[in-house]
Amino acid sequence: MTAFGRSFVVSCVRAWPWLVVLALTALLLMQRAAYPHIIAYPDAWTLPIAEAVNVVMDGIVAGAQGVTRAISGGLNVVFSGVQFFLTGAPWVVSVCLFALIAWQGGGWRLAALTVALLFYVLISGYWIPAMNTLSLVLVALPLSVLIGFGIGYLGYRSERARRIIMPMLDLMQTIPAFAYLIPILLLFGFGPVVGLIASVVFAVPPMVRNTILGFQRIPPAVLESARMSGCSRPQQFVWAEFPSAMPQMLIGVNQTTMAALSMVIIAAIIGGFEDIGWEVLSAMRKAQFGHSLLAGIVIVILAILLDRVSSAYAARQLPGASHVGLSLRRFALVLGAALGVAAVAALLLPALWVWPETRVFFPAQVINQATTDFLLAYGDVMAALKNSVQFYVLLPVKLGFERAIVPFTWGITFTPGMKTTYWIVTLICAAAAFGLNRWKTGVAILVMAGFFYFGATGLPWASVFLLITLVAFQVGGRRLALLAAGTVIYLLINGLWPQAMLSVYLCFVAVLMCIFFGGLIGIWAASSDTVSGIIRPINDMLQTLPQFVLLIPALMLFQVGDFTALLAIIAYAIVPMIRYTEHGLRSVPGTLIDAGLSCGCSSWQLFWQVRLPQSLPQILIGINQTVLYGLGMLVIAALVGTTGLGQAIYVALGEANAGAGLVAGLGMALIAMTADRILQAVIRKQN
Amino acid sequence: MTNQAVPKLSVRDLWKVYGPNPKRLVSGDFRNMTLAEQLDHVRSQEHFVAAADVSFDVYEGQIFVIMGLSGSGKSTVLRAISRLDEPTCGQVFLDDTDLLAAASRELIEIRRHKMGMVFQSFGLLPHLDVVQNVAFPLKAQRRPRSERRAHARKMIELVGLKGKETAYPHELSGGQQQRVGIARSLAVEPELWFLDEPFSALDPLIRAQMQDEFLRLQTQLNKTIVFVTHDFLEALKLADKICIMKDGEIVQIGSPAEIVLHPADDYVREFIGDVPLANVLRAEDVMSPPWKDGETHPSVARDSILEDAIKLFDEKTETVDVTDNDGSVLGSLHPLEVIRSLYHDAPEANS
Numbered sequence A: 001m002t003a004f005g006r007s008f009v010v011s012c013v014r015a016w017p018w019l020v021v022l023a024l025t026a027l028l029l030m031q032r033a034a035y036p037h038i039i040a041y042p043d044a045w046t047l048p049i050a051e052a053v054n055v056v057m058d059g060i061v062a063g064a065q066g067v068t069r070a071i072s073g074g075l076n077v078v079f080s081g082v083q084f085f086l087t088g089a090p091w092v093v094s095v096c097l098f099a100l101i102a103w104q105g106g107g108w109r110l111a112a113l114t115v116a117l118l119f120y121v122l123i124s125g126y127w128i129p130a131m132n133t134l135s136l137v138l139v140a141l142p143l144s145v146l147i148g149f150g151i152g153y154l155g156y157r158s159e160r161a162r163r164i165i166m167p168m169l170d171l172m173q174t175i176p177a178f179a180y181l182i183p184i185l186l187l188f189g190f191g192p193v194v195g196l197i198a199s200v201v202f203a204v205p206p207m208v209r210n211t212i213l214g215f216q217r218i219p220p221a222v223l224e225s226a227r228m229s230g231c232s233r234p235q236q237f238v239w240a241e242f243p244s245a246m247p248q249m250l251i252g253v254n255q256t257t258m259a260a261l262s263m264v265i266i267a268a269i270i271g272g273f274e275d276i277g278w279e280v281l282s283a284m285r286k287a288q289f290g291h292s293l294l295a296g297i298v299i300v301i302l303a304i305l306l307d308r309v310s311s312a313y314a315a316r317q318l319p320g321a322s323h324v325g326l327s328l329r330r331f332a333l334v335l336g337a338a339l340g341v342a343a344v345a346a347l348l349l350p351a352l353w354v355w356p357e358t359r360v361f362f363p364a365q366v367i368n369q370a371t372t373d374f375l376l377a378y379g380d381v382m383a384a385l386k387n388s389v390q391f392y393v394l395l396p397v398k399l400g401f402e403r404a405i406v407p408f409t410w411g412i413t414f415t416p417g418m419k420t421t422y423w424i425v426t427l428i429c430a431a432a433a434f435g436l437n438r439w440k441t442g443v444a445i446l447v448m449a450g451f452f453y454f455g456a457t458g459l460p461w462a463s464v465f466l467l468i469t470l471v472a473f474q475v476g477g478r479r480l481a482l483l484a485a486g487t488v489i490y491l492l493i494n495g496l497w498p499q500a501m502l503s504v505y506l507c508f509v510a511v512l513m514c515i516f517f518g519g520l521i522g523i524w525a526a527s528s529d530t531v532s533g534i535i536r537p538i539n540d541m542l543q544t545l546p547q548f549v550l551l552i553p554a555l556m557l558f559q560v561g562d563f564t565a566l567l568a569i570i571a572y573a574i575v576p577m578i579r580y581t582e583h584g585l586r587s588v589p590g591t592l593i594d595a596g597l598s599c600g601c602s603s604w605q606l607f608w609q610v611r612l613p614q615s616l617p618q619i620l621i622g623i624n625q626t627v628l629y630g631l632g633m634l635v636i637a638a639l640v641g642t643t644g645l646g647q648a649i650y651v652a653l654g655e656a657n658a659g660a661g662l663v664a665g666l667g668m669a670l671i672a673m674t675a676d677r678i679l680q681a682v683i684r685k686q687n
Numbered sequence B: 001m002t003n004q005a006v007p008k009l010s011v012r013d014l015w016k017v018y019g020p021n022p023k024r025l026v027s028g029d030f031r032n033m034t035l036a037e038q039l040d041h042v043r044s045q046e047h048f049v050a051a052a053d054v055s056f057d058v059y060e061g062q063i064f065v066i067m068g069l070s071g072s073g074k075s076t077v078l079r080a081i082s083r084l085d086e087p088t089c090g091q092v093f094l095d096d097t098d099l100l101a102a103a104s105r106e107l108i109e110i111r112r113h114k115m116g117m118v119f120q121s122f123g124l125l126p127h128l129d130v131v132q133n134v135a136f137p138l139k140a141q142r143r144p145r146s147e148r149r150a151h152a153r154k155m156i157e158l159v160g161l162k163g164k165e166t167a168y169p170h171e172l173s174g175g176q177q178q179r180v181g182i183a184r185s186l187a188v189e190p191e192l193w194f195l196d197e198p199f200s201a202l203d204p205l206i207r208a209q210m211q212d213e214f215l216r217l218q219t220q221l222n223k224t225i226v227f228v229t230h231d232f233l234e235a236l237k238l239a240d241k242i243c244i245m246k247d248g249e250i251v252q253i254g255s256p257a258e259i260v261l262h263p264a265d266d267y268v269r270e271f272i273g274d275v276p277l278a279n280v281l282r283a284e285d286v287m288s289p290p291w292k293d294g295e296t297h298p299s300v301a302r303d304s305i306l307e308d309a310i311k312l313f314d315e316k317t318e319t320v321d322v323t324d325n326d327g328s329v330l331g332s333l334h335p336l337e338v339i340r341s342l343y344h345d346a347p348e349a350n351s
Ligand SMILES: Nc1ncnc2c1ncn2[C@@H]1O[C@H](COP(=O)(O)OP(=O)(O)OP(=O)(O)O)[C@@H](O)[C@H]1O
Pocket: B018, B019, B048, B049, B050, B068, B069, B070, B071, B072, B073, B074, B075, B076, B077, B230
């Protein structure tokens, strides 16, 4: 027997569970014409879980309404106060206030930036909606920070509490925000308070995480030296623990701020409140892209300001900060004086109180016209781009070559001869891989070939179940396999299978593109400081923006549809891929590179044999993050007309159907967690 | 100077056992067992003995060094005495107070006024500058701000950090950070001074310099000191008494010369192996009774190291006198005895 033959047999033995599942899949696919339920999970086998949730929810709402309505009433009072001040105060006073707060945190440059950006808001005429949004954030923020700090400190002090808190955080951050808007809506009634509460819920986890981290990272000797200095327990907390954990907690405050803003914008979807998110959304619905873009810029400005100011306060706490600002008492005095002067000025000059209409510059029509002109001029190029991605990438993944290759799309017919050739080539490749002792590659070739042939929506659910469980088992053992199997079963019995596969399809394509393009950009950025310098602020920007805003330009150019959603998802999810690739490549130790060079590697060899393998763990982390970001953005992309779980949640929101929304939301969370845990297991195996 | 009659710090039968339920193990008739039985009893029940039956006395003004390999339980003992970790059982007396019986209120008072501690990793508060760090224990005592700052400045000057008052810990070198740690531990003018490997994180040159300064400080301050180190040479250089530990048990307690000249077992002998004895032993450690042959001999002070004494021998000189501070002759050195002692062979008639 030849070496090839021996390896082939060994590979077959190693891969036996896979071969069994694949054979079973082949069998199922041959029978699918006779039994349609092989592809479509039978309705009769679903359970009315969503309905049950609704019944429970109704019970809770009926029972807790007194309390919840009281809470929302209380919050409403606080919120109205802040809103009354921010929208009613003369704009000079507000601009002064924000500029001084910015100065105290970050010095003159930040103050100047603040003033400049706020003037854009004034000029655009979106001052009032922007202030409405800001009041929501400013009320949500202290609540999230306090609650997050409380929970985080509890988690730090008690191991048992931490074991409950950590998985809750995972869940809260993976369940799409839309899904828990519904129960909040039912519990707390309509109005801006719903957005407020939702953003408190959404913004708590980063604060909890950073609080726990901050306290855990205090060097033990610091605490012990405080004890040996004769500190009582409260003194130790106030003078040693809390200040030592402060820098990390302020990073938490920064993240919490951004999360709160993001959620306040998303919650605009409930409507009924004139905030900036609503301006964008309603403009988008009316296809007024100029309006939505101009309002979107206001959101961007709010995001930049909140981010810069809160991170400036965080940086100021670090040892060696360049700017420290005034002491609190002096600052209060200066603030009072400045605001007083501004108020008097506003009383004397009405134009300083309300920004005059005549000074509003609102070029929406110009933008609309420019977009139309652009589309007229380059419409065919854009259409060609859109169509080629749709025909050659999206459709094959969704429907498979089998159904995607038709004369209308590819200009050819997928003849039986071609199909046969396709499978023969596949089998030869797989057999070759087996013979070369690479059974994993062989199995991957077979699975991928099948996936592209039949498409995400054309696979037998039983095979998907078996394959995913098998992957999970092989990379992570029994518990991971249980999670994966549980996820698939959950989706099946809730009747969410078709939607889930649509979500997976879109996310899969987006992630592949992110890995490809993000990887390339990351490699480029790692090799050139100039590129890195250009890419970094763009990445920062894409990450701090509320995800919602990314939809606007994609929508302007490509209208509703999967392609638009794809672009928006990529724009958001590509960031970690770029970052981790660059970071991974850049942190390859210099000695290794020198060693490679001294062995006579060409730069090409150096890349493939030294740098890439060395940075693989980092790149895998990047891929993991990209998957999570992609799934997160998917739900928001439902706003531009994708189908799938995101849409299911979105529809449930429209109907205030808590059960359907929660069940679909949990499905999304389960998919995200399964993907995350499998990838993490792969990463662990790599190390 | 030192009051040899009553120990300042007295540790009795101190145990520290890690495991699921250490308290239960040391109750009942544990007291009546022999040490070997006790160790068996604890170890057989999946518990770990970090300190076993530790007893020693430290007298006022003495530098008591606990020495041993990593993991031998040195820090455990120190942390049990200072009650950073609660010992499993035993007694620790500071003068007449039993520290282990002190209620937490009382313990805080003792720490505020009677104890100072220096940590291997410094443990400076990152958000406070040098003055604030040094004044921190005084802040815990709620002393007025101006008073504690003035006092802190004095301490800073004492450890030679003048000019660095407003620096933050991250702006200081390791040696400087440890000086801050030392100044802070001295700020309350403690009676008991604990140091847990204070110089281990520093490079050799700075370490030697800090050791010298530590000795200088001690001549000025005359504290009662428990000093932990894993560096035998450091122990020899600093200690009045050395306590050698192994696997949680005390192997030997004695003055540097006693340890070097009469090691209790092979474990201790290992340490002595490559110690340059001429630098460690002092004239008084190896002298024999005064040799009175009517001639005058060259003389050395009682606490000068042998290396200096050896230089005085030549063809004509076969005897060197050892003198006290007031010049009276305490004993004499002879070449043969000196050579023997350098080869770990102690003179018989050493008193
Ligand atoms: N919390 C704990 N739980 C279990 N075992 C512990 C604990 N703390 C310390 N030990 C064990 O007690 C033993 C003595 O530790 P200790 O810190 O006293 O050593 P050490 O002599 O100070 O060593 P080093 O020179 O490394 O500081 C070690 O073996 C350690 O593993």
